[in-house]
Amino acid sequence: MSRTLKFNEAIREALDLCMAKDPAVYVMGLGTPDPKGIFGTTLGLEEKYGADRVLDMPTAENGMTGIALGSALVGMRPVMTHQRMDFALLALEQIVNQAAKWHYMFAGAERCPMVIRLVIGRGWGQGPQHSQSLQAWFAHVPGLKVVMPATPYDAKGLLVAAIEDDGPVIYVEHRWLHNTFGLVPDGVYRVPLGTARVMREGRDMTIAAVSHMALEALQAADCLARAGIEAEVIDIRSLRPFDAPTILESVRKTGHVLVADTGWKTGGFASEVVALVAEQCFDRLKSPPRRLALVDVPTPSTPALARFCYPRAVDLVLAAGEVLGRRRQDLVLPEEPTTPLDVPDNRFTGPF
Amino acid sequence: MRAHMPIREVLKRLYVSMLRVRLVEEKIAAVYAEQEMRCPVHLSVGQEAVAAGVSAALAPEDWALSGHRAHAHYLAKGGSLRAMIAELYGRVTGCCEGKGGSMHLVDTSAGFLGSVPIVGSTIPIAVGAALGARMRGEQRVTVAYFGEGATEEGVFHEALNYAVLRNLPVVFVCENNFFSVYSPLSVRQPEGREVWKFAEGYGIEAWKGDGNDAIGVYERTKAAVEKARRGSGPTFLEFVTYRWREHCGPNYDNDLGYRSTEEFEEWQRKDPIPRLEERLLADGAFTRVELDEMARAIETECDDAFRFAKTSPFPGPEKLWEHLYP
Numbered sequence: 102m103s104r105t106l107k108f109n110e111a112i113r114e115a116l117d118l119c120m121a122k123d124p125a126v127y128v129m130g131l132g133t134p135d136p137k138g139i140f141g142t143t144l145g146l147e148e149k150y151g152a153d154r155v156l157d158m159p160t161a162e163n164g165m166t167g168i169a170l171g172s173a174l175v176g177m178r179p180v181m182t183h184q185r186m187d188f189a190l191l192a193l194e195q196i197v198n199q200a201a202k203w204h205y206m207f208a209g210a211e212r213c214p215m216v217i218r219l220v221i222g223r224g225w226g227q228g229p230q231h232s233q234s235l236q237a238w239f240a241h242v243p244g245l246k247v248v249m250p251a252t253p254y255d256a257k258g259l260l261v262a263a264i265e266d267d268g269p270v271i272y273v274e275h276r277w278l279h280n281t282f283g284l285v286p287d288g289v290y291r292v293p294l295g296t297a298r299v300m301r302e303g304r305d306m307t308i309a310a311v312s313h314m315a316l317e318a319l320q321a322a323d324c325l326a327r328a329g330i331e332a333e334v335i336d337i338r339s340l341r342p343f344d345a346p347t348i349l350e351s352v353r354k355t356g357h358v359l360v361a362d363t364g365w366k367t368g369g370f371a372s373e374v375v376a377l378v379a380e381q382c383f384d385r386l387k388s389p390p391r392r393l394a395l396v397d398v399p400t401p402s403t404p405a406l407a408r409f410c411y412p413r414a415v416d417l418v419l420a421a422g423e424v425l426g427r428r429r430q431d432l433v434l435p436e437e438p439t440t441p442l443d444v445p446d447n448r449f450t451g452p453f
Numbered sequence: 454m455r456a457h458m459p460i461r462e463v464l465k466r467l468y469v470s471m472l473r474v475r476l477v478e479e480k481i482a483a484v485y486a487e488q489e490m491r492c493p494v495h496l497s498v499g500q501e502a503v504a505a506g507v508s509a510a511l512a513p514e515d516w517a518l519s520g521h522r523a524h525a526h527y528l529a530k531g532g533s534l535r536a537m538i539a540e541l542y543g544r545v546t547g548c549c550e551g552k553g554g555s556m557h558l559v560d561t562s563a564g565f566l567g568s569v570p571i572v573g574s575t576i577p578i579a580v581g582a583a584l585g586a587r588m589r590g591e592q593r594v595t596v597a598y599f600g601e602g603a604t605e606e607g608v609f610h611e612a613l614n615y616a617v618l619r620n621l622p623v624v625f626v627c628e629n630n631f632f633s634v635y636s637p638l639s640v641r642q643p644e645g646r647e648v649w650k651f652a653e654g655y656g657i658e659a660w661k662g663d664g665n666d667a668i669g670v671y672e673r674t675k676a677a678v679e680k681a682r683r684g685s686g687p688t689f690l691e692f693v694t695y696r697w698r699e700h701c702g703p704n705y706d707n708d709l710g711y712r713s714t715e716e717f718e719e720w721q722r723k724d725p726i727p728r729l730e731e732r733l734l735a736d737g738a739f740t741r742v743e744l745d746e747m748a749r750a751i752e753t754e755c756d757d758a759f760r761f762a763k764t765s766p767f768p769g770p771e772k773l774w775e776h777l778y779p
Contacts (some may be wrong), residue, residue: 127588153588159618164577164611171581174566175516177588194608198571199578207559207567208550209776243777267779 103286109279111253112142112218115260116180118289120150123178126264127154129169130182130218139182140220140279162191166217170200170269173213178264186219186273187230193238200269201244212267216260221312221363222276223411224443228402234364234395236311237373239271240340246294247340249273249363251315253283255338258292266294275313275363277445295342299351303331306357306421309348309374311337314361314393314412320435321417327433330425340370348374349381356387357424361417366394388424393417404443413442459671463509464729464738465747467667470505471726473751474498474525477534480755481524481541482703489763490541492554495570497525499697502725503628504529506670507596510678516564516582518575519598521556522628522696523568526598531563538758544765551768552776564593572633573599573606576625580612583623594622594681601691602633604648605641613655613689622681624674625652625689628664634700635711652689664692665725668732695720 106114119126127150128143134155138144147155158165162183169179183189189196196217203213221234240247248263248270250256256274263270300315301322310318315336322332333351337344352358358378362371371392378390393412400410414435422432440447459467478496485494497504504525511517511530519526527537533548540547541555548559556570566582569575579597586593603609604627616623627648631638642648652659658680663669670692677688697720699706707717733739 159611159614161607161611161614164580164608164615167574167577167608167612168581168584168615171518171578171583172585172588173581174578175582175585175589177585194571194574195577199569199574203567204779205776206549206553206557208548208552209779210549210559210561211566212779214779246778 103284105282106253106285107279108253108256108281108283109141111257111285112260112274113144113146114285115257115264116143116146117149119261119264120146120154122289125176126178126180127156128180128182129156129158129165130184131158131160132184133157133182139184140276162188163195166192166195167199169215170195170203170213173215174203174211178214180216180218180264182218184220185231186221186235187233189217189219196239196245196269197242201242204268205244213269214267216263216270216272218272218274220274220276224277224407224445225449226402226404226407226443227400229399232400236273236340237364237368237370240370240373245269245271245341247271247273248294248338249312249340250338251278251312251336253281253285255292255298255336257285258290259294259338261289262291262294265291270294273312277313280445280448281316292338295339295344297338297344297347298336299333299347300336301332301334303333303355305331305355306359306424307333307335307348307351307355308359308361308417308421309335309337310361311340311370312363314363317412317414318361318417320414321421324414324418324433324435325421328427328431330421330427332421337374345377345381348378352378353382353385356385358386358390359417359420359424360390360392361412362392362394364395365397366392367397369394391420391424393420404441408442459668461738463671464733466509467505467671468729468733468744469747469751470508470529471501471667471729472748474501474504474528475726476748476751476755477528478524480759482698484759485703491543492541492556493701494541494555494703495522495701496698496703497522497696499720499724500628500630500664500694501525502667503626503664503670503692503694506667507626507674509671510674511564511594511596514564515594515596515678516566516579517596517598518566518579518582519568520572520575520600520603521568521570522600523558523598524555527558527560527565527568530560530565532558532560532565533563534754534758535761536560539762539765542762542765543767544762545768545772546761546765550772573603573609575599576603577608577612580616580621580623583616583621584619587621592682594624594678596624596626598626598628600633601627601629601631601638601648602641603627604651610651613652613657616687617656620684620686622684623687624677624681625687626674627689627691629691629693630696632696632700632712635709637711649689649691657687657689659689659691661691661693664694665723665728667725667729695723697721
């Protein structure tokens with residue numbers, strides 16, 4: 102039976118169910134058992150499963166990633182969390198050199214089933230080192246899998262699939278999604294890693310998006326529909342493995358494509374999607390593909406500057422209009438948010 | 454024999470283990486110029502006593518992980534010689550089916566969980582294996598092998614801190630051979646620094662001793678392993694030893710001038726193998742004939758391993774994508 106849950110509650114439920122059914126699953130991260138419980142995603146787990154399976158940790162990201170990996174090699178299934186992706190950069194050595202390669206370079210002698218949850222976000226002055234969205238780096242590395250849920254349903258289903266996967270999975274969650282609502286079935290279910298999802302069908306153009314940008318894309322599609330443009334919105338969901346057929350099928354149908362990413366434009370994942378489209382269905386394109394991505398500067402803290410960095414639904418609508426050759430006055434633009442641009446909704450009062 | 458001397462089987466194991474590494478690596482050095490082993494090799498010649506002594510103190514089900522100079526650790530722990538030589542030759546019968554080379558050795562059936570050349574990186578992984586063993590209620594002990602260069606890496610400190618925080622069953626084995634490639638300790642750590650004192654500073658029982666004394670290494674490690682197994686936490690052992698050959702490759706490199714001939718010759722006089730041999734003969738534990746038989750058996754095994762490797766097939770192209778994901 103499905104009921105409405107928040108995104109963070111869906112994550113918590115996935116952890117709870119996986120820990121209940123498999124004693125090898127444990128969670129680890131700075132602040133995991135603390136009173137805020139990683140944005141509410143680990144609340145109550147320590148009471149239920151004990152301090153031996155809900156581990157806080159020293160501020161030692163690389164070493165602790167190696168420790169999680171070592172435990173995975175011998176039969177455990179750690180779920181590690183970094184409250185900002187930026188902190189995980191300290192652990193790139195263990196993630197990229199070791200976890201990603203262990204199974205391959207030892208010819209399958211060992212497995213490292215581990216999930217690394219990385220939180221990204223935007224707004225409230227997070228600034229240059231608390232707001233990076235570097236999923237393209239991880240997706241670049243063979244041996245890793247990288248997923249970015251955009252809905253509570255996928256947050257739970259992808260996390261269950263990630264925990265059950267026998268290799269390392271990078272699970273990227275957007276801070277602005279934690280308080281969004283959606284229908285979530287109870288019990289265990291899985292969203293297969295490596296599958297995109299068509300969120301809204303349309304014949305006129307394709308908008309492929311990751312994470313929070315998928316919600317912006319849905320909002321943009323509503324506006325475009327009011328101007329007579331039927332946009333197909335695809336939630337990429339899984340960056341590696343990447344569901345190329347779903348994207349290509351859509352682009353072959355529509356002939357136009359916008360890709361919306363939470364990361365930087367240059368060398369980002371949107372570039373990968375555009376490259377794939379250009380290689381695989383160039384002859385079906387009716388217009389040049391477009392990327393809407395984070396502006397290529399370190400993201401400033403002040404809202405006065407940060408507002409220019411993040412593409413929003415309005416930017417997607419305008420870009421769609423350009424792609425289809427519509428006059429600006431013929432487009433319907435989304436209403437400007439009533440809340441400031443640096444918060445996801447009016448309940449959000451900081452600090453993060 | 455003194456009362457605390459190891460029993461005859463242990464003495465034999467120490468001797469065979471060291472001699473096996475020595476003969477295998479001398480053979481690697483002898484054939485390396487044929488350019489059929491197309492991967493870097495970091496030889497342990499001169500340092501064999503540490504691997505032999507440590508492994509003799511471990512149970513088969515105990516685990517070990519190591520770094521770039523891992524042949525000795527792998528072999529002493531019981532890793533397959535055939536699979537190691539085949540790996541160096543890039544054959545499909547290698548321990549990594551040719552995907553790892555000399556710097557990535559693994560034999561899980563022998564408890565050797567892996568070696569990697571990123572300095573220090575397996576130290577936290579070993580601590581993690583120890584954590585996993587604890588969580589699974591197993592009585593295993595894990596050894597982390599590394600060189601003194603690794604004590605300059607952040608993960609060394611992070612791993613030690615966590616091992617003592619959680620009182621984990623792990624033995625840190627530091628082979629101090631004074632050089633990180635060609636960089637001496639004097640340009641890497643302040644004069645007078647003792648690396649074992651890092652561990653002491655973390656609250657871990659730490660000890661420094663002669664890494665060319667196989668019996669001493671064995672006895673010290675045995676105490677550390679027993680301590681870990683009874684739940685009394687980690688130990689740090691620093692063994693001072695010396696790499697004879699070049700950092701990477703089959704040759705001698707004293708001509709480069711980064712270390713003196715006198716120093717090198719002094720360490721050759723401390724060769725751990727004749728040292729144990731003299732002890733075995735003097736104590737009457739073994740006869741010369743018995744020792745020669747051991748050497749012949751190793752040579753036969755060694756010849757077989759090289760023949761096996763060189764006659765094994767290379768991996769086919771279908772192997773390229775295998776094991777990317779489990």
